[in-house]
Amino acid sequence: MTTSNCSCCSHATTPQKQENVNGKADNDQLVISSDPEHPANLICELCRMFYNNGWVTGTGGGISIREGNNIFVAPSGVQKERMVPENMFVMDLEKQEYLRRPEIYKPSACTPLFLSAYTMRNAGACIHTHSQNAVMVSLLFDKVFEISSIEQIKALPKIVEPGNLWYSDKLVIPIIENTEKEEDLTDSLQEAIREYPGATAVLVRRHGIYVWGETVWKAKIYNEAIDYLLEIALKMKQFNIPTVKPK
Amino acid sequence: MTTSNCSCCSHATTPQKQENVNGKADNDQLVISSDPEHPANLICELCRMFYNNGWVTGTGGGISIREGNNIFVAPSGVQKERMVPENMFVMDLEKQEYLRRPEIYKPSACTPLFLSAYTMRNAGACIHTHSQNAVMVSLLFDKVFEISSIEQIKALPKIVEPGNLWYSDKLVIPIIENTEKEEDLTDSLQEAIREYPGATAVLVRRHGIYVWGETVWKAKIYNEAIDYLLEIALKMKQFNIPTVKPK
Amino acid sequence: MTTSNCSCCSHATTPQKQENVNGKADNDQLVISSDPEHPANLICELCRMFYNNGWVTGTGGGISIREGNNIFVAPSGVQKERMVPENMFVMDLEKQEYLRRPEIYKPSACTPLFLSAYTMRNAGACIHTHSQNAVMVSLLFDKVFEISSIEQIKALPKIVEPGNLWYSDKLVIPIIENTEKEEDLTDSLQEAIREYPGATAVLVRRHGIYVWGETVWKAKIYNEAIDYLLEIALKMKQFNIPTVKPK
Amino acid sequence: MTTSNCSCCSHATTPQKQENVNGKADNDQLVISSDPEHPANLICELCRMFYNNGWVTGTGGGISIREGNNIFVAPSGVQKERMVPENMFVMDLEKQEYLRRPEIYKPSACTPLFLSAYTMRNAGACIHTHSQNAVMVSLLFDKVFEISSIEQIKALPKIVEPGNLWYSDKLVIPIIENTEKEEDLTDSLQEAIREYPGATAVLVRRHGIYVWGETVWKAKIYNEAIDYLLEIALKMKQFNIPTVKPK
Structure with missing residues (x-):
């Protein structure tokens, strides 16, 4: 498991505990990238920003980004400012089937x-705030x-x-x-x-x-x-x- | 004495002056850990966050975390955003006796x-804010x-x-x-x-x-x-x- | 293409995508400097600050700095907190002609x-906020x-x-x-x-x-x-x- | 000339331009220290914090710290969040004479x-905010x-x-x-x-x-x-x- 890129604010980079994540089976390559503009990285970065604006505190709100036919969605009920790319769900937009579905999380009700x-x-993206x-x-x-x-x-x-x-x-x-x-x-x-x-x-x-x-x-x-x-x-x-x- | 993990914001990591701390006698191993999720580290991290939200300014408020039978409590009357793990009190929940009690501090009146x-x-944890x-x-x-x-x-x-x-x-x-x-x-x-x-x-x-x-x-x-x-x-x-x- | 100086907040340093920037032709030497007080660097730094104050969110507002006869202006319609020096327009004040004009951007309507x-x-400088x-x-x-x-x-x-x-x-x-x-x-x-x-x-x-x-x-x-x-x-x-x- | 300790937020560490500072004559050793708790360092750190709270924007406000018989005071009319230790005035409290007086600045009217x-x-210290x-x-x-x-x-x-x-x-x-x-x-x-x-x-x-x-x-x-x-x-x-x- 890797952590997000920001080496500065420890509270923002502490990864959330993920027990029993079946990495490979969960298609990690869909969400792990060194490109800060990769959707899985951007979702984490923007949610930290939204959290600091008071828009997604208390696990509220969320964001989804589409890249081609793949849509990336943050899981339900997690602290939005502490997500890491491994937390992301990925769905095939056309088939509306999950390409990646971390077992320990529930898909977002916003999906x-x-x-x-x-x-x-x-x-290309949709933001939901409280x-x-x-x-x-x-x-x-x-x-x-x-x-x-x-x-x-x-x-x-x-x-x-x-x-x-x-x-x-x-x-x-x-x-x-x-x-x-x-x-x-x-x-x-x-x-x-x-x-x-x-x-x-x-x-x-x-x-x-x-x-x-x-x-x-x-x-x-x-x-x-x-x-x-x-x-x-x-x-x-x-x-x-x-x-x-x-x- | 070690300092907290954040290498970024100097004002957050300056350890509070601790004269006459009897390290060993005070069971430092209960509070010193490289795991950012250790209760002593989390208390420091979360209090910095609460301070930035205006919830624990002027030494007000506090937080306690329980890990099994050990409960960790921040001391009374200290700047909550400047605490380091060494500042923590540790109490045996069942016996209600201190396992670690830094001599220069008073236990929190919230205990x-x-x-x-x-x-x-x-x-598993209790937060008190002003x-x-x-x-x-x-x-x-x-x-x-x-x-x-x-x-x-x-x-x-x-x-x-x-x-x-x-x-x-x-x-x-x-x-x-x-x-x-x-x-x-x-x-x-x-x-x-x-x-x-x-x-x-x-x-x-x-x-x-x-x-x-x-x-x-x-x-x-x-x-x-x-x-x-x-x-x-x-x-x-x-x-x-x-x-x-x-x- | 270089990025701005701040190595801390990843969201602040992600350069905005710049397709088809004709670097040399665009007089990069006018805006690339290791001096944090260079106008192109200061514009980026101050806009991040103004953004955090809520003064230039949603691409609103802007700033221009004059150095001798050269005036530096941020482009129109970009996220002000994510600019990098390469984004800057440079104009000759006397001739009112552009010395540097990044092709993919429009000059600021504030010019x-x-x-x-x-x-x-x-x-020596002019700030515009919303x-x-x-x-x-x-x-x-x-x-x-x-x-x-x-x-x-x-x-x-x-x-x-x-x-x-x-x-x-x-x-x-x-x-x-x-x-x-x-x-x-x-x-x-x-x-x-x-x-x-x-x-x-x-x-x-x-x-x-x-x-x-x-x-x-x-x-x-x-x-x-x-x-x-x-x-x-x-x-x-x-x-x-x-x-x-x-x- | 050294800069302050924070290596994180570039806008906070950019030293203010100091032309004609006569370093030695100005008793630099009174204000240069690697100890973050040195008064000259603390004044800079706390003023950045006060600035972020909106207490000392627009050069307003200030702070002075006393260490024994020496009092440290920030200069008049400077951006309080951008000060570096070299900017500080030092006065002998008993004699009320300056031990260090940076030539390019005016002493604070708050003195x-x-x-x-x-x-x-x-x-031991006095804070003035707007x-x-x-x-x-x-x-x-x-x-x-x-x-x-x-x-x-x-x-x-x-x-x-x-x-x-x-x-x-x-x-x-x-x-x-x-x-x-x-x-x-x-x-x-x-x-x-x-x-x-x-x-x-x-x-x-x-x-x-x-x-x-x-x-x-x-x-x-x-x-x-x-x-x-x-x-x-x-x-x-x-x-x-x-x-x-x-x-």
């Missing part, structure tokens, strides 16, 4: 949701979150046509209702994706957010830009400033 | 509280803190039966009154543990919180998930949203 | 704004942001005469209206610079802030001091305390 | 205030800041007799009025020290706080504990909870 972004939008900004916005808005005329909106894509939103465009993110089990969100998430063809994210009420993009970096940028907008929307609410600028 | 979690709940979210919630709630229908609740255990809480379950954490001396909390803490068999934490009014779990990692995850819920409860209060979702 | 600070104020404090203040103030009688004001220069402001002096920062395209801000930014000869910064409504200084370190200090004042002004507003102390 | 803590209270919590509390309280019945109070000393405050004791910190020049605070600071013999800190309205202690570590702990209490007092104010618990 069908991540798959929806891959199959319906041809995404961001408190997302949860609070879901408590203060009804069917959709809307904001306009904040410069940061320009970091987000139009989706329905090439290019990004303009400053005065209205960003609209649908909000779906939470369910007892994460996998039961799949239907309403897919419905929201169909109903809002310009959305690159879906908020889940009292739960968090799903954000996807063409590549892992675009997904990361969209997630950051959206969280910035959710945060500033909450501050605007506190000062009774409408989030959609009146014409 | 009888940690012991309550070990003896009454068979905990989290401002915990203090604020204790000022805004009466006998118990209650919250329901937030996804993060699912990170917490039912205790009275196997498995975790569901999304719409109500998390209930008892709040006990603070006392002038920390050890005088023991009786009311034990009473709360008996009265709330499903609780994995007890809030102490105007003081902080005690959180325990079957292992150190579960205790850490529970503490993170609870602090997330305390924080979002405060935000909900600011927007006049009830923390328990009306049916 | 004409940075140039305004260089030509109109002989600045600071939420700046955006919020721009929503709560009309034509200018004003604050007086806060010690931190003394970190800021008088500009119209040598030396810094005094404690009870009133700091005035003009607020200009945002435009759909960043480059279209140039006219109103230049007008604000002319109209407020004592200003070392301009706020852009619903967008962020531009701050400049005689050197990169002064620009950094001014930006920090101003953001501190914007933040405390928001807190004062929440408690209904006027930001300009009544006589 | 007479630090001296007050040394001469009137026999302090903490926003301190500034906000100074805007919401009149002559003194008062808080009682918060556990963190127990981290603070009684001063007038041995030992620390109890949980239900009232912590009282005097607030003095700010002046245009920092050194002009000396008289009112000394008056406050005389009038409040139990105080280990003085708040300066619209400015910040001075905190001292018998050793550098006690000063650090007191500053942390007080800032925690200032922060929670502001939160209590937002929820209209009195900071002094009614009997």
